[in-house]
Amino acid sequence: MIIGSAGFGGGRPHVNTALEMLKRIAEEEHLTLTCAVIQAEIESATVLDAFRQGLITPMPGAPALDEERIVSSSRIVGQMGTEPLVRALRTGADVILAGRACDAALYAAVPLMHGFDPGLAFHMAKVMECGAQCAIPLAPSDCLLGSIDSEGFTLRPLNPDRICTPESVAAHALYEQPDPFRIVEPEGEVDLTETRYSQIDRASVRVSGSRFVPQPPPFRIKLEGARIRGYRAITVAGARDPAVIANLDAIESRARETARAHLAGHLDESQYQIRFLFYGRDAVLGHLEPSKTSPHEVGVVIDVVGETLDIAQDVLALVRASTLHAPFEGRKTTAGNLAMPFSPSDFVGDAVYEFSLYHLMEVHDMTSLFPLETIVIGG
Numbered sequence: 001m002i003i004g005s006a007g008f009g010g011g012r013p014h015v016n017t018a019l020e021m022l023k024r025i026a027e028e029e030h031l032t033l034t035c036a037v038i039q040a041e042i043e044s045a046t047v048l049d050a051f052r053q054g055l056i057t058p059m060p061g062a063p064a065l066d067e068e069r070i071v072s073s074s075r076i077v078g079q080m081g082t083e084p085l086v087r088a089l090r091t092g093a094d095v096i097l098a099g100r101a102c103d104a105a106l107y108a109a110v111p112l113m114h115g116f117d118p119g120l121a122f123h124m125a126k127v128m129e130c131g132a133q134c135a136i137p138l139a140p141s142d143c144l145l146g147s148i149d150s151e152g153f154t155l156r157p158l159n160p161d162r163i164c165t166p167e168s169v170a171a172h173a174l175y176e177q178p179d180p181f182r183i184v185e186p187e188g189e190v191d192l193t194e195t196r197y198s199q200i201d202r203a204s205v206r207v208s209g210s211r212f213v214p215q216p217p218p219f220r221i222k223l224e225g226a227r228i229r230g231y232r233a234i235t236v237a238g239a240r241d242p243a244v245i246a247n248l249d250a251i252e253s254r255a256r257e258t259a260r261a262h263l264a265g266h267l268d269e270s271q272y273q274i275r276f277l278f279y280g281r282d283a284v285l286g287h288l289e290p291s292k293t294s295p296h297e298v299g300v301v302i303d304v305v306g307e308t309l310d311i312a313q314d315v316l317a318l319v320r321a322s323t324l325h326a327p328f329e330g331r332k333t334t335a336g337n338l339a340m341p342f343s344p345s346d347f348v349g350d351a352v353y354e355f356s357l358y359h360l361m362e363v364h365d366m367t368s369l370f371p372l373e374t375i376v377i378g379g
Contacts, residue, residue: 001096002085002095002096002109003018003097003098004098004100004101004102004105004106005098005099005101005103006099009077009100010040010041010077010098010099010100010101011041011075011077011099012075012099015039015040015097015099018097019035019037019097019377022377023377023378026379027378029378030379032376032377032379033094033095033377033378034092034093034094034095034374035093035094035097035374035375035376036089036091036095036096036097036372036373036374037097037372037373037374037375038084038096038097038098038101038372039099039371039373040079040098040099040101040369041075041076041077041099042077042078043076044070044071044073046369047070047223047225047357047361048067048070048071050361050362051065051067051070055218055361056223056360056361056362057220057359057360058358058359058360059358059359059360061358062355062357062358062359069225069357070356072227072356073225073226073227073356073357074225074226074227074228074353075226076223076224076225076357077099077100077223077225078100078221078222078223078370079100079186079221079224080098080099080102080105080186080366080369080370081101081102081185081186081221081366082102082108082109082185083187083366083367084366084367084370084372085098085101085105085106085109086109086112086113087367087372088372089109089110089113090113093374100224102185103125103126104122104126104129104183104185105185106125106129107124107128107129107146108121108122108124108125108185111124111125116148116149116150117150117212118187118190118214119190119191119212120148120152120207120208121148122185122187122212123190123207124146124148124153124207125146126173126183126190127144127146127155127172128144128155130172130175131143131144132157132158133172133175134155134164134168134169134172135157135159135163135164135168135203136163136164136165137161139157139162142158143157144157144158145158152206152207152208153207153208154200154204154206154207155204155205155207156203156205157203160203162203163203164203164204164205165199165205166198166199166205167197168205169197169205169207170195181193186215186219186220186221186222187214187215187219187366188212189212189215190211190212190213191211191212192210194209194211195207195209195210196209217364218364219363219366220360220362220363221363221369222358222359222360223357223358223361224355224357224358225356225357225358226353227353228351228352229353229354230306230308230312231305231308231311231312231349231350231351232305232349232350232352233304233309233313233315233316233349234301234302234303234304234316234347234349235301235302235320235340236299236301236341236342236345236347237300237302237338237339237340238297238300238338238339238341239298239337239339240296240297240339241336241337243328243330243332245281245295245298246294247328247329247330248278248281248298248300250326250328250329251323251326251337252323254327255319255322255326258318258322258326259274259315259322263318271307271311272304272312272315273304273305273306274303274304274319275303275305276300276301276302276303278298278299278300279298279299279300279301280295280297280298280299281295281298283299283301302316302319302320302323304316309348312348313346316346320345320346323337324336
């Protein structure tokens with residue numbers, strides 16, 4: 001059994017929590033298990049050293065990196081490929097518990113250890129990482145069986161109510177991929193331009209022709225780091241007055257200006273961020289929204305993130321009141337811009353984190369960042 005990205009984040013505390021769960025299960029079920037534990041958390045000093053040597057490059061859209069971003073990161077993990085997992089498999093462990101890992105690596109490790117073609121192994125793994133999502137009807141959580149040989153691989157859903165088709169399997173190449181003919185992994189790329197899909201029975205699809213292009217050294221490991229941004233407080237409200245809906249931008253602008261004026265001299269603008277979301281108008285796409293028709297009602301979310309929870313709550317209270325009473329052209333009332341469905345109207349969230357690193361770090365050894373420990377659990 002291979003578990004990757006344990007605890008979802010794959011940092012040291014997440015792996016350790018998953019390990020405690022495994023220990024409890026082994027004891028309750030009277031099992032004795034050899035467990036290979038692979039950590040993926042990386043010390044900031046290691047990342048700093050690589051940064052100073054110019055060995056770190058950003059992923060597309062990632063922020064510019066500096067030493068402050070590295071040092072302020074609460075945790076940094078590296079996304080392991082197959083090599084640390086293959087090393088763990090060779091220990092003969094019953095369970096492999098890994099920190100942050102590429103999803104496809106969990107499924108590619110076994111066939112790669114046995115010498116199967118990496119193009120086929122990685123392509124099969126990329127489809128299998130989502131279970132039966134390549135089947136129809138679509139299944140967000142169901143099982144898929146993959147069988148690989150020297151010439152190709154076969155996929156079949158284990159639920160008899162689902163089938164795989166050449167189209168449904170080929171379409172999975174669009175999942176999380178900017179280029180449907182190119183799968184990128186730490187070890188290299190899989191070229192799908194010559195891949196062929198064929199139906200071999202009612203539910204099974206045969207895949208062949210996927211070709212692996214290895215990444216020459218140095219290899220690159222993706223770093224993911226998170227740092228605390230602040231603390232959140234929100235208000236949820238609704239607007240139905242056509243005049244209010246037509247003037248939402250003006251109301252938002254005046255509420256921001258009012259809050260900024262009241263807070264001047266007390267808080268620096270860097271200590272808080274205010275965000276308005278107008279659901280039913282353009283909350284999802286913002287200025288990219290192509291439909292400009294006026295809705296008859298709009299859900300309003302006012303989201304404030306402050307340096308401290310007290311700052312977030314205070315700023316939200318001010319912005320909420322300013323929005324509720326903000327004047328606009330043609331207004332005939334003195335209040336009522338928003339309808340509040342809850343009392344109290346404000347909700348407090350927890351700490352808010354943001355990506356501090358989403359970068360690639362050059363390494364010459366794919367396993368050195370991912371220490372392995374083998375333990376026996378249960379009894």
